[in-house]
Amino acid sequence: MATAESHIYAPATHTTKKRSVVWDWMTTVDHKKIGILYGVTALFFFIVGGIEAMLIRIQLAKPDNAFLSPDVYNQLFTMHGTTMIFLVAMPISVALFNYIVPLQIGARDVAFPRLNALSYWVFLFGAIFMNFSFVLGAAPNGGWFGYAPLTSSQYGPGLNIDFWVLGLQALGAASIMGGVNFITTIIQLRAPGLRLMRLPLFTWMTLFTSFLIVTALPVFAVALFLVTFDRFWGTNFFVMQAGGDPMVWQHLFWMFGHPEVYILILPAFGIISEIIPTFSRKPLFGYAVMVYSGALIALISWGVWAHHMFASGMGPIADAFFTISTMIIAIPTGVKIFNWIATMWGGSIRFTTAMLYAVGMLITFTIGGVSGVMHATSPHDLQQTDTYFVVAHFHYVIVGGTILAVFAGLYFWFPKLTGRLMNERLGKLQFWIYFIGFNLTFMPQHWIGLLGMPRRIYTYSADLNLEALNMLSTAGVPIQGLGVILLAGNIIWSLKRGAIAGDNPWNAATLEWATTSPPADHNFNQIPTVHSREPLWVEAAQVRATTLGPIEPHMHMPPNSYWPIFTAVGIVATFILFMTNIWWMPLLGLAWTVIGTINWAYEPT
């Protein structure tokens, strides 16, 4: 078999010349390997961000605590938010897009495999660069929202904010490249017969998320450029004395920032839309409505940004508009929740760990959604802005929504990635520990916030009488930590000793389960033709006869390439070299990028 394959992909012979494993991963363009790279990197930063959160909660466990200095506290809450959003929640979704979407649509790879590798390397180098700031004791300290003029040279001297704007610029560029790639992949590379309205929901949500990425991230890029030029080249965009307006930053930031919220949650919706039908043994209830409500959420998410700015005094017309638009977006979201419940209704439900996580996510996400509608109401929001109530809200939607769904997806797709099932008994224990720890941490923060404790402040006075609730919240953190350790343990144990999974251990319906676990480099021996939304429930025999049948001759797979990682070094170096404060230094990085790009363009694929 191995010899036969090396004849099939002629280009692969370059790489089979006993290159080292590390070199193979550095030059890979295989969407599955890049997906694993994204996933492992994101899980690593999940632990980093978790440690930051732990330190924050230790500081807040009791009033007037001196465990952290105010300056360190600022750095920690800034990096906790930035890390969890840009280095955990986004890339872990991208990891699943990478691994799963080409398989779900019956493709051999993404549309632009080398661009995919470039996205990953730019993301990784940008992430390392931003976290390197800790080594210099100068981590970003202006909050993940970076409100002007906190980020100006006047109020934010030192390297802290430089790391933030330049690192995020690199991460944003990586996301845009990924977004372009996934839109093109889903539009272009679907298997024959896989019409749009037969696409699995996870692929649909990847498509909508990618549209939000390519439209929202360039707005953020502009906002970051303005700050960068203010800091390095003396422009006045956010210099108040010259007439600069902090509201410009807020509008640009939240015009990116609110679509960003849906960039984080739509993939989660996609994941549980795969898991709930599989473990209820029923097709998804209201498929078309699920697609349309996803589209509506993506569309409306562009018209709600200023609900983050009610306290900035925009006036009654704007407040009313954004109150209404924000409440409207709850409607398609509610439709989705009812459709998931209706999918379970009357189904023969199997409570595997993946299903437990999916159902747990439905509950916690709904709690977060309800508190979201509460502060959509602008008068109500004025009471809640900048309090722990908001912190509780967005942790219920991001951890209780995105992260729980991603854990569900991990248990669900792990056998496809590795060929082995995760340990279910440990998985269920791990679910309950994490779920209880999560709720114990964040539920009390609703009361802490409503009783008036502000966020982003390093300590609070004993007079507020918030000690017990804060201690309760902090007590949840080690329980969550134990949950994460057990998850990591389960992954490591299952990699070696998990039960052999087979092609389709859950008897799921979509194409990723129609090939071996893990899939071969070329994914499917032949590309199947699809006639339904649930190919492995409706037409399994015909589909398997192609996907697992004789290998298609003359198959072309893209060879490995080192130009993506080479070019990524140039792109990130361009941003890093700004910090030298010598105007021509970034041009060196740019020249490196140009060399990489030209060689890339003329490399045979």
Add this chain to the structure above:
Amino acid sequence: MATAAIEQHHPAHPPTATGLDTWKVGFWVFMGSETLFFGSLISVYMVYKGTSVVGPFPSDVFDIPLTSISTFVLLMSSLAVVLALEFLRAGRRSLALFWTMVIIVLGATFLGFQAYEFTHFYHEGLTLGTNLFGSSFFVLTGFHGAHVTIGVIWLLMLWVDMFRGRLRPENSLRFEIAGLYWHFVDIVWIVIFTLIYLME
């Protein structure tokens, strides 16, 4: 920009789901992203319009007749793109080479005008840090100029390929995508010229 890959129309490549070319679809998506990028920069300029605390103000430095000429030069280059692509597809290599060189020369001329304009403004006392007009004007037009520069380099590479016979009617899509980019950058300039120079 890895346009060479388009050459590789491998026979084993399955037909795409839409029948469209994958590079073209990807590039349109990228231009959608670029639209938001320039849209944001232009919005920042418009929001800050008339809020500069000190001069020079736009009316002190803008030379509308001069910029009209450079705008005309850039618009004409889009016509050259259309002609070059037609001749390339028709297999008339020397004419394709000629019109591609015309685009490059016109693009470079536009950049020359911009360099002159920037130096002129500098001597009038307008820099990045003078006022909000200077900041938002130079950053917006500077990003546009950078896009034109990339386009000129890209077309130079294609010209060399055409000259060496590596760019032929069969793979003219490589040129078409560069042309799409050029038209896009041109359209952005039309918006900039109208909103920033012509509107009071």
